[in-house]
Amino acid sequence: MLRSLQHLLCFSFSQIPSNGIDTTLNGTSNNVIRIIPIRKTVLKAGIPDPRTRELAGPRGVSPVVPFSIDTNSTCTTAYNSDAETTVSFSSGTSYSPSSYPEAPIKPPTTPFENDGTPYVPILQADGTLRPPQISFGGYGSFGGRFVPESIVGFLHELTSFFEVTVSDPSFWTEYATFQRPQPTPLQIASKLTALADGAAIWLKREDQNEYGSHKTRNILGQLLLARRMGRIEIVTDCASAKHGNFTAAMCARLGLRCVIVMGADDALAQEEGVLKMKKLGAKVLTARTPSGMGSLRAAITEALRYSVCNYETAYYLMGGPVGPNPLPTLTRTFQALLGEEVAVQLQGLVGRQPDAVVTAVGSGSSAVGLFRPFLQDTATRLVGVEAAQAAPLAEGELGVLHGARTLMLQNDDGQLLDSHSISPDMNLSTVGPEVAYWKSIGRIEISTATDADALDGFETLQHHEGIMPGLDSSHAVGKAIDLAKQLGRGKNLVLVVTGCDGINMRGLLDV
Structure with missing residues (x-):
């Protein structure tokens, strides 16, 4: 049985001598798992875990706990020969993704809903690291485990x-x-601050990491x-x-x-x-x-x-x-050190926590890292910026993809839609389940930026601060400036800056 399963799932390799890449995984029927093309087929599954409890989902959508699906839920599938199959959930009745009732969105001032346990950082004020309190919750009705x-x-x-x-x-x-021996710098962007004529704009210089990655x-x-x-x-x-x-x-x-x-x-x-x-x-x-x-x-x-x-x-x-x-829990545990560094650094520089933190959102690596330490502090605004044509938080619907229940761009039949972004990191039709949950309860604010906005952001940082940023973080520059104007003087805003992508810059500037 295991051998048959592996034969079904495993892809075959073929050499391509022309482009110098080792192996290509072509999008053929041999490489893609297809669901039998029968509409309105009812599927039920459950893999219980004793450590999890039932969590209420958005209004009109059945509750989902990590590792299991409520037995009253139905799973409808639709097949398209030229698309990946996603799975959408409803309670008792089959809905198309577009007919899901919207989850009630709370204003950003609503306290973050949690189990009452205060956040305990890994990074201490003296720079030492301590073991964290482990939690596998915080996903609401999102997340789960849908795997072979x-x-x-x-x-x-x-x-x-x-x-x-x-x-x-x-x-x-x-x-x-x-x-690295020292956290990445948190530096004032004096010219951007002057340009905004509002809150002080601080740059979290993730471009100073080895190879410029914010995922280190x-x-x-x-x-x-x-x-x-x-x-x-x-x-x-x-x-x-x-x-x-x-x-x-x-x-x-x-x-x-x-x-x-x-x-x-x-x-x-x-x-x-x-x-x-x-x-x-x-x-x-x-x-x-x-x-x-x-x-x-x-x-x-x-x-x-x-x-x-x-x-x-x-x-x-x-x-x-x-x-x-x-x-997702593994990723957020280690990435939270990003936000913890910001908290310690700004406290040391100005004696207070930020009034807003801003980052680009693709899959959500920067967001789960930057936002998580500030979730329970509603005085800090958490602002994410998606690519306009890859915006599952702004325009997505509920579904299951890559083993988890989250928001994604899909059509009325539940088929995943293609996305586009000038940034490779932003070009994704879905987003991490925890970020989707934060959006559903109104704890984070989401906006979008076009390719042209991203190029403007790239040139703004280059010309005003002498920084060549990544195309992902370039999406958030314009929003950071607008937000600084809105917050006004005497406030502090932090923007994450990633390293420059190794893409032909002449071609980008011609776009």
Whole structure:
């Protein structure tokens, strides 16, 4: 049975000599899991976990707990030969995604709903790290675990191992030896502040990380976790080559094999970055969706498939806070150090916490890191900016994709829609379940920016502050300036700045 399942899920490889990339995962019927084309088929499933409790979902949508689906829920599927199949949930009655009643959106001043446990940071004021309080909640009716039965055991093992490991002080001692000696700078953007004539704009300089990636905290933490588990191979999805380069470099230092899956279009646009990954010892695979898109969505799908086929030896390092439980929890635990650094740094600089924090939102890595330490402090506004044509928080509907229930761009039949963004990291039709939950309760504010807005943001930071930012964070520059004007003088705003992408800049400026 297991062999049959692996035969069904595993993709085949074919060499392509023309573009220099190792392997292509073509979007053919051999590589894509299809659901039998029968409409209104009722499916019921449940994988209970004793540590979880039922959480109320949005109005009109059935409750979902991590690891299980309420037995009163129905799962309707629709089939399209040229699209990935998503699954949408309703309570008792079949709804198309467009007919879901909207979840009540609360004003941003509403206190964050939680279990009453105060947030305890990992990073202390003196710069030391302490084991965190582990929580697998905070997703409301989002999240869950919708995966092949063959890897459920591994996910349970990972959950237990993670809980024990991050509670061990020796793990954080080891983490500190590989982490950069100082947090990335938090610096005042004096010219941007003058331009806004309002709140002080502070830049969290994630571009100063190795290779300019804002995901280094999560990548490092999970690689150390994988090594302690005895895993010898790391597989990860990648959009911007800067994340793949950091992962490949750290795998080389830790003696781990590295497999990086990129969308075919992203890989072709970043050939130098791909070559650098390969020189660092990584094996690079490329992927496309059935509709032909070679973006992050295809990379996540094929990286998940690779991990299913090699679950006994491979560790899936999810690039963002997406995927089945506990993968989003792992990501948010390590990425929260980003927001914790901001809190400690601004407290030391001005003696107070920020009035607003702003970041671009693709899959949600920066958002879960920056926002989480401030969730319970409603005096701090949490502002995310999506790409206008890849905005599941602003325009998405409920569904299940990549092993979790979240918001995604889909048509009336529940088929995933293609997305577009000038930034590889922002070009995704879905978002992490925790960020989706925060949006559903009104704790975070979401806006969108076009490609032209992103290029304007890129040039604004370049001309006013002498910084070459990533195209993802460039989406949020205009919003940060507008928000600073709105907040007024005497307030403080923090904007995350990522490293410049290895994409042909002349071509971008001609767009």
